[in-house]
Amino acid sequence: MDLIAEIxxxxxxxxxxxxxLxxxxxxxxxxQPMQRLHAPTKATTLGVGGALxxxxxWFAVFGEGFSFHELLITLFLFLTAPVTxxxxAKAHLHTSVDRAELPPTGTAHDWSVFEDPGDPELPGEPRR
Known part of the structure; x- marks a missing residue:
């Protein structure tokens, strides 16, 4: 049992x-900065999750028993990294990217970062 746990x-x-790595x-x-953003939020988050x-x-098999601390840290990490x-990314779009550089959205609306599409029940009216 110990060998399987160690492996x-x-x-x-x-x-x-x-x-x-x-x-x-x-x-x-x-x-580009938007490409560099994906590396720490995806791969490094999985790396820290694997270590946790x-x-x-280890604590469940060799230590004093199962601990919820690592589980809570993993949950916190997986919830906060995508939001961060x-x-x-939104701050980068507002400060460093011109609207003309963005690809077309394929709809009548601009990118949602720059334009509020409004209430679907009230066409043409912005949300408040």
Whole structure:
């Protein structure tokens, strides 16, 4: 039982290290800021999540029992990282990108970051 647990924990740590390395490499090597935003929010989040899963397994098998601390940290990380990336991307669009540089949306409306589409029940009226 101990050997299987050790192999599983080692596998989780190796996979999380690979995700962390890929996320860090993507943060350095990608050209545009919006591309660089995906590396830490996707790959590095999975890397930290894998390390936390390995920690949960270690404490459950070899430690004093299962702990909910790592589970709560993982939940907090997976909930806050996408929201933070969304706000950073929105701030970047407002400060660094001209509307003319954006591709067409394919609808009658502009990008939702720049235009409020209004209430669907009241066409042409902006939301308040």
């Amino acid at each position: 599983t924990i080692a596998f989780c740590l190796v996979v999380s290290g690979i995700f962390g 890929v996320g860090s490499f993507g943060l350095i090597r990608l050209d 899963v390995a920690s949960m397994l 990336a969304f706000f950073i």
